[in-house]
Amino acid sequence: MKTRRVIHVPVLARVEGEGGLYIRVQGGRVMDVKLNIYEPPRFFEAFLRGRSWQEAPDIVARICGICPIAYQMSCVQAMEQIFGLTVDPMVRLLRRLIYCGEWIESHTLHVGMLHAPDFLGYDDSLAMAKDHPQFVQDVLALKKTGNDLMGLLGGREIHPVSLCVGGFYRAPTRRQLQAMVGPLERARDLALRLLRRVAAFDFPDFNLDYEFVALSHPSEYAITEGRIVSNRGLNIPVTAYEDHFIEQHVAHSNALHSIRRQGGSYLVGPLARFNLNFAQLGEELSKLAQECGVSPPCRNPFRSIIVRMLETLFACEEALRLIACYEPPERPCVDVTPRAGIGTACTEAPRGLIYHRYQVDENGNILAAKIVPPTSQNQKQIEEDLRRVVDGMIDKSEAEITWRSEQAVRNYDPCISCATHFLKLHLERS
Amino acid sequence: MHVVILGYGSPDRGDDAAGLLVAKHLRSHLPAGADIRSIASDGTALLAAWQNAGAAIVIDAVVSGAQPGTIHRLASWRSLPQSFRFASSHSFGLAEAVQLAETLQILPPHLVIYGIEAGQFELGRGLSPQVESALPELCRRIQLEYGALTSAAATVSPGKS
Numbered sequence: 297m298k299t300r301r302v303i304h305v306p307v308l309a310r311v312e313g314e315g316g317l318y319i320r321v322q323g324g325r326v327m328d329v330k331l332n333i334y335e336p337p338r339f340f341e342a343f344l345r346g347r348s349w350q351e352a353p354d355i356v357a358r359i360c361g362i363c364p365i366a367y368q369m370s371c372v373q374a375m376e377q378i379f380g381l382t383v384d385p386m387v388r389l390l391r392r393l394i395y396c397g398e399w400i401e402s403h404t405l406h407v408g409m410l411h412a413p414d415f416l417g418y419d420d421s422l423a424m425a426k427d428h429p430q431f432v433q434d435v436l437a438l439k440k441t442g443n444d445l446m447g448l449l450g451g452r453e454i455h456p457v458s459l460c461v462g463g464f465y466r467a468p469t470r471r472q473l474q475a476m477v478g479p480l481e482r483a484r485d486l487a488l489r490l491l492r493r494v495a496a497f498d499f500p501d502f503n504l505d506y507e508f509v510a511l512s513h514p515s516e517y518a519i520t521e522g523r524i525v526s527n528r529g530l531n532i533p534v535t536a537y538e539d540h541f542i543e544q545h546v547a548h549s550n551a552l553h554s555i556r557r558q559g560g561s562y563l564v565g566p567l568a569r570f571n572l573n574f575a576q577l578g579e580e581l582s583k584l585a586q587e588c589g590v591s592p593p594c595r596n597p598f599r600s601i602i603v604r605m606l607e608t609l610f611a612c613e614e615a616l617r618l619i620a621c622y623e624p625p626e627r628p629c630v631d632v633t634p635r636a637g638i639g640t641a642c643t644e645a646p647r648g649l650i651y652h653r654y655q656v657d658e659n660g661n662i663l664a665a666k667i668v669p670p671t672s673q674n675q676k677q678i679e680e681d682l683r684r685v686v687d688g689m690i691d692k693s694e695a696e697i698t699w700r701s702e703q704a705v706r707n708y709d710p711c712i713s714c715a716t717h718f719l720k721l722h723l724e725r726s
Numbered sequence: 727m728h729v730v731i732l733g734y735g736s737p738d739r740g741d742d743a744a745g746l747l748v749a750k751h752l753r754s755h756l757p758a759g760a761d762i763r764s765i766a767s768d769g770t771a772l773l774a775a776w777q778n779a780g781a782a783i784v785i786d787a788v789v790s791g792a793q794p795g796t797i798h799r800l801a802s803w804r805s806l807p808q809s810f811r812f813a814s815s816h817s818f819g820l821a822e823a824v825q826l827a828e829t830l831q832i833l834p835p836h837l838v839i840y841g842i843e844a845g846q847f848e849l850g851r852g853l854s855p856q857v858e859s860a861l862p863e864l865c866r867r868i869q870l871e872y873g874a875l876t877s878a879a880a881t882v883s884p885g886k887s
Contacts, residue, residue, distance in 0.1 A: 361768075405770075409818070422822065425829045433830060440774045443767065453767050 317701060318548070319682065324690055329683045331675055331705070333549040341665045349375050349461055349634060349660035356652075356667065357455040360711060362405065365398040365446065366645030367667075368459045369520055370652040375461040377639035378656055379632055386625040387463040388520070393473075393618045394449040394456070395519050395643070396611040400442030400483065401453075402646035403566075403608040406709040407494060408435025411601050414703035415497040431493060434486045438608070441483035445476055445615060463629035473619045480616050487609040488584075494601050495588035500700070503595040504684060506677070507560065508568035511644050517576040517610065518569070519644050525572055526562065527593065534642045537651050543668065554673040561676035564648030565708060566603040567594060577610055584609075597681060597707040604709070634660025645670050647709050671710045678708055727780030729875045730834075731762045731868065732772060734786045734820055740851045741794070741844035744861065745785040747853070748840075751865050756872060769823035773832065781836035781875050783868055786820050787844040787857075794845030795856030797864050801838050836875070840868060 316332040340359055344352060356371045357364040369391060376383065383391075408431070409421040418424040425432040443453045449468060450456020458465050509530065511522035524540075525531045532540060541562075543552040556562055571592040574582060585591060590602050636658045642651050648670030655664040685704045686697055733749025735742040749764045756762065761779075765771050776782040788798060820839070827833040842864055845854035853861075 409770075422825055422829065425826055429830050432826070433832075436770055436773055439770060443771065453771070 317682070317705070319686055319697075319701070321686070321690060326683050326686045326690070329679045329686070330548040331679050331682070333551045333675070341667055344654075344662045344665040347662050349379075349632075349654075349656055349662065352654070352662060352665075353459055353461065354455075354457065359667070359669070361454050362402050362711065363398055363645045363647065364455050365395055365450070365459070366643055366650050367652075368456070369395060370641045370643045370650050370667075371654070372459055372461045373521070373641035373643070374639040374652045374654050375656075375660075377641065378637040378654065379461070379635060379660075381462055381630055381632065383463050383630060384625040384627070386467070386623060387628065389618050389622060390449060390464060390467060391459075391520050392516075393615055393622075394446060394459075396615040396618070397442045397445030397449065399519075399611040399646050400487075400608055400615075401439055401446060402442070402709075403604045403611075404435055404439040404442060404487075404490075406646075406706075407601055407604050407608070408432065408439070408490065411604075411703075411706045411709070412494065412497075414699070414706060415494070415601070431490070434490055438483050438486040438490065441476075441479045441612075444479060448472060448476060460629060462632050463625070463627075465629065467624050467628035469624060470622060473622055477616065477619060480612055480619070484609065484612040484616070487605060487612050491584070491588060491602070491605040491609055494605050495590075497601070499589075499596060499598045501596075502598060502685065502688070504597070504681065506567075506595060507556070507562040508571045508593075509562045509564050509673075510568040510572045510649060511642055512573055513576075517573050517614070521641075521643070524642060524649070527571060534640050534651070537640060537642065537668075538653070538666075541651075541668070541673070543672065549675065551672050551675060552668075553676045554668060555676055561680055562673065563597075563677045564670050564673045565600065566607050566646075566648075567597060567600045568648065569644060570594060570603045570606070577606070578613075581606065581610055581613075597704070600707050600709075632660075634658065647671060647711055648673065669711065671708070674708045674710065678705055678710065681707070727836075727875070727878075728761065728778065729781045729783070729872060730776055730779040731756075731760065731872065732775050732782060732784045733762070733764045734766075734772065734784055736766055738850055740847045740849075741842070741854050741857045742787045742847050743853060744787050744842045744844070744857055744864075748785045748861060748865055748868065751861065752868060752872075755865065755869060760872065769818040769820055769826075772820065772823040773827050773830075776827075776834045776837070777832065779834045781838070782834040783838045783840065783871060783875075784820065785840045785842070785864070785868065787847075788841030789844055790841075792843045793856065794843050794854050795860035796843040797860060797867065798841035798843070799838065799867070800841060838871060840864060 318330040320328040344355060353368045353371050356367040359367050413420055413424045416424055447453045451458040507526050507528050509526045511518035512525040513522035523531060523533055540557050541554055542557050543554050546553050574592040585606055588602050590599050638655045640653045642649055650670055651668040653666040654662055656662055681704050682701055685700055689697055733745040735745035737743050737746055746764045749762050752762050763775055
């Protein structure tokens with residue numbers, strides 16, 4: 297006897313972007329999983345062609361309203377490589393600081409408003425707020441601090457305007473940064489409270505043998521620079537990225553899938569960073585992580601919510617440390633003399649490794665651009681996770697499978713808009 | 727009573743810029759101490775912006791099916807018809823912010839929403855002529871409302887200066 301059942305979730309609202317999910321089950325086994333990204337292609341790489349190096353940071357910021365700094369930072373660093381520029385150490389500090397703001401804002405939004413309802417059993421954060429008002433208030437206050445930090449350094453929270461090739465258009469005064477100390481100290485306390493809260497959620501017993509890929513830096517928890525490393529021996533400079541990772545077009549997605557050149561999926565994001573750079577979180581946070589039920593290697597993607605909040609706490613502490621070290625640079629920006637060349641850069645967006653490559657002519661006009669966002673890199677891994685998740689609960693009700701599948705997708709905080717908005721689940725059983 | 731005016735929208739999305747432009751205009755037409763803010767972020771920013779305010783006036787573009795440029799004044803959130811929606815490219819906009827604030831009991835005691843009916847939200851297109859020509863009247867009405875709120879506050883709390 298053949299049975300065929302279809303689960304259709306018209307809108308998965310708690311992701312950034314538009315996509316759908318198709319799962320086919322036959323003979324009690326998952327035969328096919330497709331994350332359909334039907335958000336129209338956005339053509340940013342083509343828009344950049346013919347544009348000046350000066351325009352690039354502001355164009356790429358528009359790729360995402362949640363993580364514009366990741367795009368801008370990768371862009372300016374690639375351009376600086378082409379033009380042979382070295383930025384002032386205080387400019388480097390400010391870049392790490394504004395990136396901390398983006399991690400706080402983006403991670404908190406995802407943990408508190410988008411992912412937590414999956415664990416607490418609510419359809420959305422509005423429903424969750426009725427029963428957990430303090431949790432939501434903490435989330436809003438913490439997110440605001442991240443936004444404020446971005447607004448202070450970037451000129452505004454969404455699509456900041458102060459970053460440029462060679463530095464910043466304007467550097468803050470010490471007094472301006474000092475004003476963030478109090479709010480960041482309160483944010484640190486909120487992050488700790490939220491961390492303990494999410495650590496007490498129930499997590500499914502689910503582990504996979506991932507290849508984790510992240511930047512790694514000799515002296516700090518990598519955010520803005522480093523070498524690309526993995527738990528399977530990869531250790532390469534950013535310039536070698538395309539020798540090891542390729543993009544593939546698959547018919548069901550408007551976002552390219554990234555895979556390892558020799559084949560195979562990999563995972564980028566908080567879990568990869570945590571597993572590869574754990575020691576650099578410092579002794580106290582390492583101990584706290586263990587108390588909260590995560591220690592490397594953590595192979596349970598559902599526990600990424602804990603790691604995300606741990607990284608948020610880290611970002612608050614790191615921001616405080618950076619502010620204490622800050623002296624305004626003599627000049628916020630170095631002079632730029634364009635020259636022809638090719639430059640690459642990777643940074644750690646909240647969702648994971650992001651890669652940019654630009655080729656410019658002698659006037660600094662862009663001839664070619666390649667941008668690989670974290671969600672493109674995670675797509676194939678998300679499909680593999682889903683296959684395993686559904687395989688492990690094939691006899692459960694469709695409602696349960698749907699719930700768990702959506703939760704599994706959100707483990708990756710996917711930004712579908714970046715990769716090319718809503719997820720439709722289509723489960724077919726025969 | 728502290729009154730905050732919040733112009734909400736997106737500067738690059740056609741008529742969704744209306745709230746921001748009203749806020750900009752009011753800065754030069756209201757007393758220097760008036761608390762006027764432009765918010766082009768997601769709806770969570772509104773919650774922080776009206777925190778501790780005795781009254782908030784929010785201006786946003788809306789879509790209700792009326793003629794573009796129509797001015798709506800909403801003093802009761804619950805009376806909104808189902809078809810009435812605010813413009814937001816974020817999944818969390820003004821409607822969600824009001825709903826969440828109500829749940830968390832952090833709505834300002836007095837909330838007035840001025841909606842201006844939008845005709846289009848096209849990237850980089852600027853305001854529709856009907857919306858643009860309605861802005862002076864919208865600003866005039868908010869100035870009156872602001873004046874009434876602040877003078878009422880002065881009347882009810884004479885001990886404060």
